[in-house]
Every structure is written in structure tokens, then in C-alpha cells.
Amino acid sequence: MKTLRAARMLTCDRGAWGSGALGVLADACVSFDAHGIHWLGPAAALPPELPAPSQSAALITPGLVDAHTHSAWMGSRHEEYVLRMGGASYQQLAAAGGGILASHRALIAASEDEVFAELRARLQRMAALGVTTVEVKSGYGLTREGELKQLRAMKRAAADPGLPRVVSTYLALHALPPPVREAVPLAASVANYVATMTGDVLDEIAREGLAVFVDAYVDVGAFTAEQASCLAERARANGIGVRLHCGQFADVGGLDVAARYAAASVDHMEHFAANALDALARAGTAAVLLPIASYTLRQRPPDTDALRRAGVRLVVASDANPGTAPSESLPLAMAMALRDYGLSTEEIWLGATHYAANTLRVAGRVNATGQLAVGAPADIVAWDAPAEACILQPWGTQRTVGVWRDGVQIA
Numbered sequence: 318m319k320t321l322r323a324a325r326m327l328t329c330d331r332g333a334w335g336s337g338a339l340g341v342l343a344d345a346c347v348s349f350d351a352h353g354i355h356w357l358g359p360a361a362a363l364p365p366e367l368p369a370p371s372q373s374a375a376l377i378t379p380g381l382v383d384a385h386t387h388s389a390w391m392g393s394r395h396e397e398y399v400l401r402m403g404g405a406s407y408q409q410l411a412a413a414g415g416g417i418l419a420s421h422r423a424l425i426a427a428s429e430d431e432v433f434a435e436l437r438a439r440l441q442r443m444a445a446l447g448v449t450t451v452e453v454k455s456g457y458g459l460t461r462e463g464e465l466k467q468l469r470a471m472k473r474a475a476a477d478p479g480l481p482r483v484v485s486t487y488l489a490l491h492a493l494p495p496p497v498r499e500a501v502p503l504a505a506s507v508a509n510y511v512a513t514m515t516g517d518v519l520d521e522i523a524r525e526g527l528a529v530f531v532d533a534y535v536d537v538g539a540f541t542a543e544q545a546s547c548l549a550e551r552a553r554a555n556g557i558g559v560r561l562h563c564g565q566f567a568d569v570g571g572l573d574v575a576a577r578y579a580a581a582s583v584d585h586m587e588h589f590a591a592n593a594l595d596a597l598a599r600a601g602t603a604a605v606l607l608p609i610a611s612y613t614l615r616q617r618p619p620d621t622d623a624l625r626r627a628g629v630r631l632v633v634a635s636d637a638n639p640g641t642a643p644s645e646s647l648p649l650a651m652a653m654a655l656r657d658y659g660l661s662t663e664e665i666w667l668g669a670t671h672y673a674a675n676t677l678r679v680a681g682r683v684n685a686t687g688q689l690a691v692g693a694p695a696d697i698v699a700w701d702a703p704a705e706a707c708i709l710q711p712w713g714t715q716r717t718v719g720v721w722r723d724g725v726q727i728a
């Protein structure tokens with residue numbers, strides 16, 4: 318058992334402490350071990366049978382929860398990034414063999430061991446930034462075997478208690494691999510590919526426990542709502558949850574699929590038809606906002622007012638990937654959510670902790686809560702900054718002084 322003391326403690330447990338949405342305590346202690354948080358409250362009320370504080374910090378918060386990443390990628394796309402900044406479009410880069418296909422080639426060339434080693438190093442860097450739970454998508458294999466290799470490397474990371482908790486997503490429909498997109502007739506080739514990626518591979522993924530969620534890239538030039546429905550149907554039959562990339566470039570009907578299958582989240586949302594939002598809110602589907610991606614692509618931010626009005630919960634994530642969101646930093650995404658998306662400090666902190674964790678909890682298989690509360694897993698970050706807004710400004714500095722996941726110090 319260990320006790321930490323903080324001048325300011327954010328519990329993100331609305332209503333439990335104080336009057337605000339973030340449940341703030343002044344001069345507080347938290348006692349915990351690997352089984353969870355045993356006690357928290359004002360330092361003056363620390364029960365004498367609990368250990369005295371072994372460490373003090375200016376600020377203590379729940380561990381950050383990054384609900385959308387592609388962090389099991391291989392290789393680097395720095396050359397493509399330079400071209401993009403020089404004016405080349407996403408579609409031009411894709412046509413030149415860059416984009417997702419460049420990461421696909423690197424993933425196919427790597428062994429499962431190499432994918433695991435790269436992912437582990439990336440997760441360690443995320444932990445140092447205060448992140449204790451990371452959703453990781455496959456989606457660079459683009460073949461049945463390639464995807465399974467990536468998912469198995471992710472499962473090894475998920476089994477390591479010294480890393481942030483990994484929640485795996487099978488990104489079944491991300492892009493068409495070259496043999497599929499070059500085949501004639503194209504329509505039959507695509508239909509065959511979708512059938513393969515959404516077929517009995519899902520049964521195998523469920524049997525091996527390789528993914529908690531499925532995902533599809535539903536957009537213009539990517540996959541259709543109908544194809545995403547095939548995936549969601551097979552996922553549901555296997556007890557696997559659904560998240561969807563929707564509306565990054567256009568709304569092509571993904572939100573209806575998300576509502577129909579009670580998806581945990583719809584992610585991106587730069588473009589959406591407002592009349593689809595009520596069904597989404599009724600289904601309890603959250604919007605995962607990805608400000609680093611829209612910033613990189615110089616896009617207009619999503620209409621967050623419309624999402625709020627409809628009662629859709631807002632989550633903020635990094636979208637960490639080697640192309641359109643070239644950062645591993647959830648705190649940077651949080652800073653951009655304040656700067657560019659007009660979210661309040663409270664919305665951002667809940668969206669990167671408790672609300673993010675809620676989108677990852679499926680049938681009791683993921684226990685992250687994104688809150689400091691008695692009985693919750695001890696996912697805790699100590700910071701050398703005096704207030705939660707100091708993590709949103711200044712940008713790009715690392716302010717953690719201790720990070721615990723399930724009571725084990727991981728950074």
C-alpha cells in the first residue's frame with residue numbers, strides 16, 4: 318500500500334467532491350495498491366492505519382485515457398510529411414504509394430517481435446506523458462494474416478503490466494491493399510476483400526481474445542456504410558464492440574450504422590449530417606475528437622456545439638499515427654482541443670479520462686474508469702504543475718513526476 322499527497326487532486330468523479338464537474342480536492346491524499354484505490358480524501362482525514370504519504374505533488378489526476386490510436390505502426394513517413402506540408406494532397410500522396418500503404422508495406426516486412434518492440438517503446442513514451450490506458454488499432458496488415466500478426470503483437474503489449482493498459486481494436490476496413498485495388502473487375506475484388514476481412518476472421522479474433530472492438534474507415538474514397546454494417550453484424554455475433562471512423566472528409570452514412578449497432582464511438586466527425594445526431598445520442602455513442610489530425614490536414618474543426626446540443630458526449634484522443642496525426646501525445650491533443658475546438662477545461666479533462674474510459678469499457682473486460690474513486694483501478698498521475706489547465710498550456714512539455722497503472726509505477 319502506498320499513499321500520495323497532492324496540493325490539488327482532480328478525481329474526475331462528478332459530484333463526489335466539490336461542486337464542479339472535475340471533483341477537485343485541495344490538500345488531499347490517495348492510498349492504493351495493485352488491487353485498486355483503497356482510500357482518498359482530505360489529507361487531514363487520512364486514517365492512521367494507512368501509510369503516511371511517501372511522495373507529494375502539486376497536482377494528482379486520474380491516468381489519461383487515449384481512446385483512439387494507431388500506435389502499432391512500423392516505419393516512418395517523415396518524407397511524405399515534408400511533401401504534404403509542401404502542398405501535396407492526401408489523395409495525391411495515396412496515389413503515389415504513400416499514406417496507409419507505406420505503413421502497410423513496413424508492417425508486412427516486420428516480424429511480430431519487431432511490431433511488439435516498436436509498440437512497447439511507443440507505449441513507454443506515452444506513459445511518460447501521463448497516459449495509463451491506450452486504445453490501439455490494427456489496420457496496417459490489410460490482409461487476414463497481416464492483421465492477425467499486428468493484433469497478436471498488441472496482445473503481448475496488453476499482457477505487460479509495466480505498460481499502459483492496451484485495449485485492442487481490429488481495424489478491419491482501413492484501405493484496400495494493392496492486389497485488391499488493381500484487380501479487374503474492381504467491384505468484385507472489393508466485395509471479396511470485404512467478405513474476407515469481415516468474415517470468419519472475426520470468430521478467430523474472438524476465440525484468441527485479440528480484440529475488444531472492431532473499426533472501419535467509413536468515408537469518401539474508403540469504405541461504405543453498408544460494408545461497415547457487415548463488419549458490425551459479425552462483431553456483434555462475437556461479442557465484440559464497434560467504433561467507427563466517420564466524417565473525416567464526408568458523411569457517407571456511418572453515423573446511422575453506429576447508432577444501429579450502439580457503437581462505443583464515432584471518431585473524427587469533421588463532417589456530419591446534424592439529423593443523425595439524436596439517434597447517436599440515444600444509442601449512447603460518444604464522439605471521439607481528433608484535433609491533431611484536423612490541424613495536420615488544415616481542416617475546419619467539427620461543429621462541437623451541434624454535438625453538445627444533441628447530448629453526444631465528447632472525447633479527445635491523439636489519433637497517434639505515422640501520417641495524419643504525427644504525435645504520440647494526448648496532452649498535445651488536449652491543448653489543441655482548447656485552442657482550436659473550443660472545448661472547456663472540464664470537457665477536455667473528462668474527455669481524456671472518464672468519458673474516454675467509458676467508450677472502452679465492454680462487458681467488464683476493460684476496467685479503466687478514468688476516475689480517482691475508492692474501488693477504481695489505481696491509475697494515477699502526479700504532475701509538477703499547479704493546476705489542470707497547466708497541462709493544456711504551455712504546450713509540448715512533459716510535466717509528470719510519477720505515473721501508476723493498476724498501482725504499479727510505469728513512468
Ligand SMILES: [Zn+2]
Pocket residue numbers: 385386387562636
Ligand atoms: Zn484513426
